[in-house]
Amino acid sequence: MQFEHVTLGQRVLFGSGQSAAHLAAEVDRMEAARVMVIASEFERPMAEVATNRITPVLWWDEVVMHVPVEVAERARTAAAAHDVDLIVCVGGGSTTGLAKAIALTSRIPVIAVPTTYAGSEATNVWGLTEDRTKTTGVDDRVLPVTVIYDADFTRTLPVGLSVSSGLNALAHCVDSLWAPKADPINHALALEAARALATGLSGIVTDPEDMTPREQTLYGAYLAAVSFASAGSGLHHKICHILGGTFNLPHAQTHATVLPYVLAFNAPGVPELAARLAAALGRPGAEGEDPAQAAVVALNDLRERIDAPTALADHGLEAADIPEATRRVLAVFPPTNPAPATEEDITLLLTAALEGTTPTPRVPSRL
Structure with missing residues (x-):
């Protein structure tokens, strides 16, 4: 090590x-x-x-x-x-x-x-x-x-915005698993943060008046940010900064929507980390289950429980924006990303996020 x-x-x-x-x-x-x-x-x-x-x-x-x-x-x-x-x-x-x-x-x-x-x-x-x-x-x-x-x-944060904001924090966790400067300490912080966020967000949705899940979520958000600060910005944040800055999409909702698609794209390239993330999110993979599939299903299950936002079209992105967004993403694509990407890969990823199709692990095109 x-x-x-x-x-x-x-x-x-x-x-x-x-x-x-x-x-x-x-x-x-x-x-x-x-x-x-x-x-x-x-x-x-x-x-x-x-x-x-x-x-x-x-x-x-x-x-x-x-x-x-x-x-x-x-x-x-x-x-x-x-x-x-x-x-x-x-x-x-x-x-x-x-x-x-x-x-x-x-x-x-x-x-x-x-x-x-x-x-x-x-x-x-x-x-x-x-x-x-x-x-x-x-x-x-x-x-x-x-x-x-x-x-x-x-307390005054509406449940829907609490969910989007909490998933924004979870995006810090996921990016920290494979960002340019990711290391075992980042991984440990990010995975504990993912556990706290999954638990806390579920609790907020179940009982918005209960302070315990709110504190858990705030604690998880802090750990997620600390891991991200050390690991650096990965593909997820590159995409969301472009969507927000260029098309003026709302920050938290954009992160919450894009997250499962980036996970589905990258998880096949990091099976060990994908398995650990699935466990942190409360759904460890079954024996013989593909780790990438386990991680994506775990995140999909969480998102369904907490009624997460599902489509960028709901927040202002249009199909006509995809080509420009794709060009901008490819221009800043992290060389350390677990999977390389072609123009087709990013176009498909953004289109899926635009339309809100169910994310599934996919082997990306090879350069």
Whole structure:
């Protein structure tokens, strides 16, 4: 066994109903005097709860999906004008993404208070969109110094969005199994995260008022993001960044929809990992069952139980978009992917995701 693993340095505070106390203590610890709070209009009530023991100098509510460059520039200008020395972002991935965009050019530290299962708070990955193209990068300046998890804030997340957001987190797990820098530590984190997410999401759907599955899902989302931050971006995320940045598809729903098709494409090339994933999702393969088939069936079963989104057509993608999306995916296709891909392969994958056909393992075309 030989590998190189990097663990990012970050403080994590986890406790339902404790966000305000945790945030006040962190602001004191960091000796911050001029705090900027980023929260969309929808997220404002939760942000007011989290910040009720501090006095921000600036509230910012212009939060846009996929972080357009022009929005980031306006927020950067406002932070500089108010001499901000700490950013607190309360919300989902778009809110965290904007905070990262400011930190990228200003080096202002960020404290993240997530209200979804996006996972961006635990990675050093940033993303900005300009001219229908989403550009991502890795930079330790954007990694939040502290993450404050409070499952109470997920109570207002509708069940359907909880499912999409949780499957977005699960996509971090799956990509971490074969991303460019995947290693045994990433695998261990990702598989435990998959177990927690499968258990938690099923529980949220069964009883949305029960806090235990919400905490499990939040815990799983964090582990998934940590594994992804170390392993890097694989095929799934390459596809979804293109679909989101170029066609403005909603982030969580796109990830939730595309995930089983990428798994079906890649699982035949990594049978041992596929078998471990099936077990983590709660459906170990039967004796003699193909591991790729077991993994795909396990994910399909979970998605059916929690009523996951099934077709990109429901979220704005059209058949006419497939050729451009295919070209863009092939241009960034990871060389370390478990299976090579032709134009036909990616076209078929995207078409299946567009139409919502049942994913099944398939031997991809060989180059």
